[in-house]
Amino acid sequence: MINIQQKHLLQVPSGLLQVPRLPQSSSTHGYAAQPSDLVFPIHFSLIIPTFNERDNIEKMVGQLSQLLDEVLPNDYELLVVDDNSPDLTWQYAQDLTDQYPNLLVMRRQHERGLSTAVIRGWQAARGEVVGVIDADLQHPPAVLLQLLEKIDAGADLAVASRHVEGGGVSSWSATRRFLSRGAQLLGLMILPRVLSSVSDPMSGYFLVKRKAIAGVPLNPVGYKILLEVIGRGDIQQIAEVGYVFQEREVGESKVTWRQYKDYLHHLTRLRIDSGRLGRWGRKFNFPMGRFIRFAFVGLSGLLVDMGLLYFFYEILSFGLTRSAILAGELAIVNNFLWNDRWTFKDLSKKQSSPRQQLKRFLKFNIICLMGLILKILLLNVLFNGLHLNAYLANFLAIAVVTAWNFWINLRLNWRVTQIG
Numbered sequence: 001m002i003n004i005q006q007k008h009l010l011q012v013p014s015g016l017l018q019v020p021r022l023p024q025s026s027s028t029h030g031y032a033a034q035p036s037d038l039v040f041p042i043h044f045s046l047i048i049p050t051f052n053e054r055d056n057i058e059k060m061v062g063q064l065s066q067l068l069d070e071v072l073p074n075d076y077e078l079l080v081v082d083d084n085s086p087d088l089t090w091q092y093a094q095d096l097t098d099q100y101p102n103l104l105v106m107r108r109q110h111e112r113g114l115s116t117a118v119i120r121g122w123q124a125a126r127g128e129v130v131g132v133i134d135a136d137l138q139h140p141p142a143v144l145l146q147l148l149e150k151i152d153a154g155a156d157l158a159v160a161s162r163h164v165e166g167g168g169v170s171s172w173s174a175t176r177r178f179l180s181r182g183a184q185l186l187g188l189m190i191l192p193r194v195l196s197s198v199s200d201p202m203s204g205y206f207l208v209k210r211k212a213i214a215g216v217p218l219n220p221v222g223y224k225i226l227l228e229v230i231g232r233g234d235i236q237q238i239a240e241v242g243y244v245f246q247e248r249e250v251g252e253s254k255v256t257w258r259q260y261k262d263y264l265h266h267l268t269r270l271r272i273d274s275g276r277l278g279r280w281g282r283k284f285n286f287p288m289g290r291f292i293r294f295a296f297v298g299l300s301g302l303l304v305d306m307g308l309l310y311f312f313y314e315i316l317s318f319g320l321t322r323s324a325i326l327a328g329e330l331a332i333v334n335n336f337l338w339n340d341r342w343t344f345k346d347l348s349k350k351q352s353s354p355r356q357q358l359k360r361f362l363k364f365n366i367i368c369l370m371g372l373i374l375k376i377l378l379l380n381v382l383f384n385g386l387h388l389n390a391y392l393a394n395f396l397a398i399a400v401v402t403a404w405n406f407w408i409n410l411r412l413n414w415r416v417t418q419i420g
């Protein structure tokens, strides 16, 4: 028996964050699925991500339905994707479905975050064109019609922008303006292709053709889903429409410092994945992002080692050997902690008892020691055997040993194979 309450709730897609080329089985639309069920595509699906937007949702759905009933009668759907809001937004939205037959509601209980909410919505959507709009009326609904026109005129992506003619922000503080522009500038440096292709890459108000993003696994962090769409999608033609970012009347913005951190993280991930290294890594199935983190940790270890050597040797006047051993071991501790908490975080979380941690630390020590021996051997071969310059030989030896250390740690210590 289907629970009446649950009947109109959309099923939450799971697995990869990947939009299918064609709409999937109607089970996602809340009714018992028949394998033979065909899902007919419709023209347009608009995702409304919500978190504690109880007081905005009715007005939002009302305005959007009024607009879309005129231009796309019964050829559109509105999908509220709510992350189990404590204020019960999902229930408020569900209560509106009788009045608004094109409204569907998804309640996510096991996943959180704006970007993934949007993609989960797209995964369940039936539209050939999919889009997203904030639920808090800061994105004026009327602009939607212009965005739809741009898509009909051939654009793969239509973005509502604060930075083209007709666009702006109503009354942002100087600080917020500065941060917003600063974030954009930083993005331009890290990911010029993506950031320079639109005037407002931070926009959370845009439409995109399904075919431009279908079949590609998306992997966003944080808020800025548009970066992901441009970075990984197959977007030929982009159009922009100006809009004024309205003030929020009710509810609260969820933006905190965390979003800035996520943004940086997202930029670097896209950078690595879309660069030559990333392509090479995918070809050989090499975990490039992880390796780059590992190499950074190695670099930090070098600084720790040098600094402590100076401290023990020059300041505390320990003997050179004793100073070097102490500095070396403390650098190993430093590297272990960073690798455990950052490079291999996902894997160490799954084996987090103190005993398992200690075991990893001891193994890490042994691997480092073997690495050191390997390095000295290599250095000798390169320097004495091949007569390379001593510093070049040292550099090459370090590079090889870093790769070796990484591989052994991945396979034997953090054990990516066993945990999958």
Ligand code: GDD
Binding pocket: 048, 049, 050, 051, 052, 053, 081, 082, 083, 112, 113, 114, 117, 133, 134, 135, 136, 138, 202, 203, 204, 205, 223, 224, 225, 245, 252, 253, 254, 255
């Ligand atoms: N499902 C879900 N899960 N929705 C969320 C979450 C979440 O974790 N966090 C925020 N939302 C919803 C909010 O309810 C709102 O509808 C929308 O996402 C935007 O959140 P705000 O907190 O209102 O963001 P803002 O006003 O600072 O807007 C900024 O981000 C927007 C979205 O990317 C600006 O950069 C806008 O230009 C941008 O459109």
Ligand code: MN
Binding pocket: 134, 136, 138, 248, 253
């Ligand atoms: Mn907002």
